[in-house]
Amino acid sequence: MFDRSVWRLRSRGCWTEAASLLAPLPGAEAALRRCELLAECCLYTGEGWAEAEDALRAAEALAHSDDERGTAACERGHLAYLATSLGIRDRADEASSALGRAAALLAPGSPHRPLLDYRRGLIAEHLAHAPQPARAAYRRAHAGATAHGDRFLLARTWYRLAELALRDGEVAEARHGFTQSLALRETLGDLVGTPPTLAALADTAPEPEAERLRTEARRLWRLLGGVPRLLEGRLGVE
Numbered sequence: 565m566f567d568r569s570v571w572r573l574r575s576r577g578c579w580t581e582a583a584s585l586l587a588p589l590p591g592a593e594a595a596l597r598r599c600e601l602l603a604e605c606c607l608y609t610g611e612g613w614a615e616a617e618d619a620l621r622a623a624e625a626l627a628h629s630d631d632e633r634g635t636a637a638c639e640r641g642h643l644a645y646l647a648t649s650l651g652i653r654d655r656a657d658e659a660s661s662a663l664g665r666a667a668a669l670l671a672p673g674s675p676h677r678p679l680l681d682y683r684r685g686l687i688a689e690h691l692a693h694a695p696q697p698a699r700a701a702y703r704r705a706h707a708g709a710t711a712h713g714d715r716f717l718l719a720r721t722w723y724r725l726a727e728l729a730l731r732d733g734e735v736a737e738a739r740h741g742f743t744q745s746l747a748l749r750e751t752l753g754d755l756v757g758t759p760p761t762l763a764a765l766a767d768t769a770p771e772p773e774a775e776r777l778r779t780e781a782r783r784l785w786r787l788l789g790g791v792p793r794l795l796e797g798r799l800g801v802e
Contacts, residue, residue: 577756579605592632595623634669678708719748739768
């Protein structure tokens with residue numbers, strides 16, 4: 565029930581509220597989950613950086629095992645990546661270094677390893693501008709998410725692989741990937757992740773289906789209070 569409450573808030577873009585439910589819980593695991601939630605808030609809204617940094621430092625202080633330290637390093641790398649990619653501050657070196665440290669600490673079979681691979685893919689794609697290494701990292705993450713039954717991560721790997729396929733002109737492959745991502749988000753009830761997936765799927769669809777998808781994306785985007793912020797220009801909303 566508790567996890568469902570956190571997910572319900574997270575899926576509706578209420579990251580601060582979801583993180584507050586975890587605040588009273590002791591130990592590194594809850595602290596790391598808070599950090600992930602608050603970093604996601606930064607991604608979707610462009611705000612909340614100080615809170616995310618505070619949560620990260622708290623998680624690092626509580627991490628004792630290699631798995632916990634590796635997961636904390638993964639969160640540091642991700643937050644540094646977000647700050648760089650969103651133009652807040654150039655922390656690219658910190659992002660790469662932290663994810664490298666996470667790779668050294670996390671065991672090959674760790675359930676946190678697929679997320680690390682996914683985030684390494686983000687750095688390869690968006691900071692290093694290296695689509696082939698990015699694709700390989702996303703595929704490793706996809707396989708790991710499948711093995712661990714992580715449907716939320718699978719929704720993201722399907723999306724990223726589809727983006728790369730669309731960039732290469734593989735429209736049918738991209739459409740399949742975006743469709744799979746959307747189906748997972750709908751099954752999970754991931755409302756805040758649905759508008760960008762609808763907009764991406766629209767880019768692979770013929771009219772009038774494309775406009776129908778964009779209209780639904782705009783409706784949900786407005787319902788969620790205009791998040792993700794970066795989607796505003798893509799949807800053509802005022």
